[in-house]
Amino acid sequence: MWRYALRRLLQAVPVFIGTTLLIYLLVFALPGDPIQAMAGDKPVPDSVLHTLRERYNLNDPLLEQYGKYMWGLLAHGDLGENYDGQKVSAMLTGRWQVTAKLAVTAWAFELVFGIALGVWAGLRRGKLADTLVLGGTTLLIAVPVFVVGYTAQILLGVKWPIFPSAGVDDGWPYSYLLPGMVLGSFGLSYVARLTRTSLAENLRADYVRTARAKGLSRTRVVVRHGLRNSLIPVVTYLGVDFGSLMGGAIVTEGIFNLPGVGQQVFQSIQLKEGPVVVGAVTLLVLIFILVNLVVDLLYGLLDPRIRYD
Amino acid sequence: MTAATKNPTGPGDGDATPLLEVSDLRVAFSVRGREVRAVNGLSYTLAAGETLAILGESGSGKSVAAQAVMGILDTPPARITGGSVKLDGTELLGLPDKERRRFRGDRIAMVFQDALTALNPVIPVGAQLAEMYRAHRGTGRKEARAKAVELMERVAIPSAATRLGDYPHQFSGGQRQRIMIAMALALEPDVLIADEPTTALDVTVQAQIMRLLARLRDELGMGLVLITHDLGVVAGIADRTVVMYAGTVAERASARELYARPAHPYTLGLLASVPRLDQDAGRLEPVRGAPPDPAALPSGCPFRPRCPRAEAVCAEQEPPLVAVAPGHEAACHFAAEVYAGETEVEHAG
Numbered sequence: 001m002w003r004y005a006l007r008r009l010l011q012a013v014p015v016f017i018g019t020t021l022l023i024y025l026l027v028f029a030l031p032g033d034p035i036q037a038m039a040g041d042k043p044v045p046d047s048v049l050h051t052l053r054e055r056y057n058l059n060d061p062l063l064e065q066y067g068k069y070m071w072g073l074l075a076h077g078d079l080g081e082n083y084d085g086q087k088v089s090a091m092l093t094g095r096w097q098v099t100a101k102l103a104v105t106a107w108a109f110e111l112v113f114g115i116a117l118g119v120w121a122g123l124r125r126g127k128l129a130d131t132l133v134l135g136g137t138t139l140l141i142a143v144p145v146f147v148v149g150y151t152a153q154i155l156l157g158v159k160w161p162i163f164p165s166a167g168v169d170d171g172w173p174y175s176y177l178l179p180g181m182v183l184g185s186f187g188l189s190y191v192a193r194l195t196r197t198s199l200a201e202n203l204r205a206d207y208v209r210t211a212r213a214k215g216l217s218r219t220r221v222v223v224r225h226g227l228r229n230s231l232i233p234v235v236t237y238l239g240v241d242f243g244s245l246m247g248g249a250i251v252t253e254g255i256f257n258l259p260g261v262g263q264q265v266f267q268s269i270q271l272k273e274g275p276v277v278v279g280a281v282t283l284l285v286l287i288f289i290l291v292n293l294v295v296d297l298l299y300g301l302l303d304p305r306i307r308y309d
Numbered sequence: 310m311t312a313a314t315k316n317p318t319g320p321g322d323g324d325a326t327p328l329l330e331v332s333d334l335r336v337a338f339s340v341r342g343r344e345v346r347a348v349n350g351l352s353y354t355l356a357a358g359e360t361l362a363i364l365g366e367s368g369s370g371k372s373v374a375a376q377a378v379m380g381i382l383d384t385p386p387a388r389i390t391g392g393s394v395k396l397d398g399t400e401l402l403g404l405p406d407k408e409r410r411r412f413r414g415d416r417i418a419m420v421f422q423d424a425l426t427a428l429n430p431v432i433p434v435g436a437q438l439a440e441m442y443r444a445h446r447g448t449g450r451k452e453a454r455a456k457a458v459e460l461m462e463r464v465a466i467p468s469a470a471t472r473l474g475d476y477p478h479q480f481s482g483g484q485r486q487r488i489m490i491a492m493a494l495a496l497e498p499d500v501l502i503a504d505e506p507t508t509a510l511d512v513t514v515q516a517q518i519m520r521l522l523a524r525l526r527d528e529l530g531m532g533l534v535l536i537t538h539d540l541g542v543v544a545g546i547a548d549r550t551v552v553m554y555a556g557t558v559a560e561r562a563s564a565r566e567l568y569a570r571p572a573h574p575y576t577l578g579l580l581a582s583v584p585r586l587d588q589d590a591g592r593l594e595p596v597r598g599a600p601p602d603p604a605a606l607p608s609g610c611p612f613r614p615r616c617p618r619a620e621a622v623c624a625e626q627e628p629p630l631v632a633v634a635p636g637h638e639a640a641c642h643f644a645a646e647v648y649a650g651e652t653e654v655e656h657a658g
Contacts, residue, residue: 204383206426212381213421214492215413216444218406225429232431303431304476 005297012289017070019285020278024066027274034058037272038083056083056275069278079279088279092261099260101172102253103245105180110187111238117188118195118234119227125200133196137189149182149255166257179256183249187241191234198230205229232303239295243288247281327354327395328532329378329417329500334392336370336377336556339385345604347373349556350392355500355532360523362535362543362564364579365553368600371536374553375502378534379419380409396500415445418493422505424485428477434461434488435473441495460491464521483514487521494525501526502534507542519546540583544568549636552576555601555611558630562637572639572648574616610642618643 035052036044052058057065072078079088121133140148156178157165163178164170173180202208203226211225250262257263261280268276300306336348348370355361365371376382378394380401394401396416401409421427429437438460439453448456454473461469464487466480477485486506493501503522507515523546526533535543543550547564552573560573571577578596598615601607607614613623622642630638633648641647 206421206423207429209376209381210421210427210489210492211429213379213413213419214441214444215410215415216440217410220444224432229429229431304433305430305478 001297001300005293008293008296012293015289016285020070020282021066023281023285024069024278025062027277028062028065030272030274032272034083034272034274052083056081073282079282080275082273082275088276091276092264092280092283095259095261095264098168098258099246099249099253099262101176102179102183102249102258102260103242105173105176106184106187106245106249107238107242109180109184110191110241114188114191115195115231115234117192119199119222121192121196122199122203122230123222125196130196133192137192140185140189145182145186146251146255148185149179149252152178152182153255166255168258176258179249179252179258182255183245183252187238187245190237190241194234194237195230198233199226202226202230228302232299235302236295236299239298240292242295243291246287246291247284328357328359328397329355329534330393330395331374331378332393332395334374334377334394335390336373336382336387337390338387340604343604346390346606347387347556347603348377349606351551351553351556351558352392353551353558353561355534357499357532358526358530359549360526360533360535360543360547362537362547362550363553364537364540364543364550366538366596366600368603369553370556370603371553372504374556375419375504375534375536379417379502380404380413381419411445414441414493414498415496416498417500417502418496418498420486420489420493420501420503420506423509424489425477425482425509427489428485428492430477433474433476434480435475438488438492438495441492445496456495460495461488463494463525464488464491466491482510483517486510486514486518490518490521490525494529497529498531500532500534502536504536505538506535508537508539515542522546540568540579552579555606556603557611558638558640559612560637560639560641561630562634562639566634566637570634570637570648572633572637572644573612573641574618574643574647575612576639577647578615578617610640612641618647 033049035049035056035058057068060068069080072080079092081087082091117133117137121130124130153165156162164175165178168175199222203222205226207229208221208225211221216225247262249258249260250266252258253260253262254266261284265277265280267273268280331354332352334348334351335346338345338347351370351374353361353363363371363374373382373387377387377389378401382389389402392402396412401412404412428434435454435457438457439448439450442448442453442456443450457473458469461472466472466484466487472480477488480488486509490503490506501522506522507518510518519542522533522535525531533546535547537543543564550560550562550564550567551558552560552567552575554575560567560571560576562572567576568580571580575596578594581594582596584593596615597617601611601614607624609622609624609626610616610619610628613619616623618641620642626642628640628642628644630640631644632638633644637648638644639648
């Protein structure tokens with residue numbers, strides 16, 4: 001198992017390099033000079049321009065810039081410095097908690113309600129409950145998140161103010177409930193459908209028939225023998241999705257005005273603050289890779305047939 | 310526990326008080342609005358310590374009937390449309406699910422064909438065995454574990470104690486089937502139904518499993534229902550046999566009689582299609598044609614379209630079971646002739 005973990009970590013290296021390089025190239029390939037962009041329409045004296053460009057390695061070839069950036073990151077844990085002199089890591093410190101809280105809320109929502117709905121539908125295949133779940137989740141998957149977000153905000157935050165409509169003034173979990181549900185709605189739909197299909201299939205498996213032949217109670221047959229096996233694909237999805245939730249909350253954080261990493265990334269893209277975008281996204285990639293590794297290792301606990309060699 | 314001895318004669322031909330009594334069992338499936346009759350009036354009895362073989366090809370309804378007796382059919386789509394299943398005089402059909410469940414695993418247990426898929430792949434075998442005691446008897450964790458080790462030793466799994474935590478895929482095919490059998494026998498049931506217990510196994514392992522079943526039957530004095538399509542498998546162990554065709558009984562006889570003097574053309578065909586070592590049979594004769602579609606059974610005798618003896622009467626009337634000898638019945642208009650006459654299969658001894 002440890003050899004497997006090590007190998008997976010080694011495999012993560014090219015993934016990490018590839019993704020960060022891509023982000024770096026994309027961000028810095030954007031047209032327009034970032035230094036000039038800070039000054040807006042005003043002319044920038046050549047000396048200032050030159051000094052700043054030199055300071056941020058902007059005169060070097062792109063790959064060299066990337067190399068210097070990665071060196072700083074790996075050797076010193078330095079996420080770089082924005083063009084206004086702020087440390088990127090400092091800009092993100094307060095924001096991680098917000099994003100993490102949002103991701104955890106959305107994830108818990110997906111896990112609890114997704115699996116519950118899936119089990120409900122899976123046990124009643126072809127009946128009303130099943131049709132409702134299938135229809136509802138299709139709708140949630142089909143509608144873009146910003147539509148779901150604004151609709152939920154207007155209906156549940158403004159018209160019937162059950163939840164805070166925006167901001168984080170009410171703290172966790174209250175302020176995060178509505179954005180969490182919105183962010184988790186896509187994943188929830190997926191989890192519910194996955195659970196439903198997987199459970200319905202597993203309930204027809206030979207070993208479930210055996211469990212019934214053993215005279216076990218229905219609950220025991222469904223939960224211990226049916227559900228456990230059915231959850232293997234669901235757990236995989238939930239694991240991968242936790243990574244996406246950490247990084248994919250840009251729209252939701254925007255709608256609900258949550259000061260998280262996503263919001264920072266969004267603002268920085270607009271302001272052409274390359275170092276911030278790269279820094280934030282690099283961290284998101286790292287988290288995604290690590291979460292995936294943990295999920296792969298946990299997988300073996302659920303399914304003993306998987307061998308780490 | 311006594312030492313294993315092979316049952317020399319078998320405890321008889323069913324005139325003792327039956328332990329298990331299945332009468333006129335009928336099971337139908339609803340498939341897209343159509344009714345498919347899988348079992349059409351199956352009857353048999355089983356005494357303690359006795360082995361009844363139910364023979365039939367795929368689709369003859371033998372497995373469905375067994376699952377109906379166990380009470381593990383998926384309903385819907387399946388539906389038990391008639392008949393009765395009595396265990397020790399208690400009618401099982403129509404019992405509320407909760408009461409029925411108490412019989413399953415405890416009084417009547419089942420072994421399935423493919424132990425690799427029939428055992429839960431993600432639960433250690435020890436836990437699957439212990440579950441029997443924990444669920445039925447409320448046995449504590451430690452004691453149930455100890456009993457699981459005993460069970461595994463009883464079916465001759467080497468170093469049982471250290472293998473409790475292993476998963477089904479870590480055992481060989483024969484060992485898996487032994488574990489399956491151990492699980493079924495955990496609570497020492499009165500009746501064991503083995504549905505094709507050796508079909509997924511090598512021939513040498515098949516023989517071991519059959520010997521194991523026979524030994525455990527004698528040790529526990531239980532009734533054994535052996536469901537198979539393989540005539541060779543049952544020859545050595547069965548006391549009585551029921552040949553099923555299209556969900557109904559084609560022939561019923563003691564195993565010895567059935568092999569020696571079949572009274573139904575179908576049985577005759579089955580025996581002719583089995584390779585034998587003691588005869589130079591030349592080319593084996595298959596039973597021509599395919600089993601009938603249970604959704605569209607032919608009129609009269611279901612075997613008629615494949616029967617070399619079929620005459621006009623066979624299309625008009627469904628043949629009743631007629632006795633050709635004491636304890637030997639066949640559902641054929643010409644049962645007496647087949648029994649008396651031109652039998653191509655010689656006495657097996």
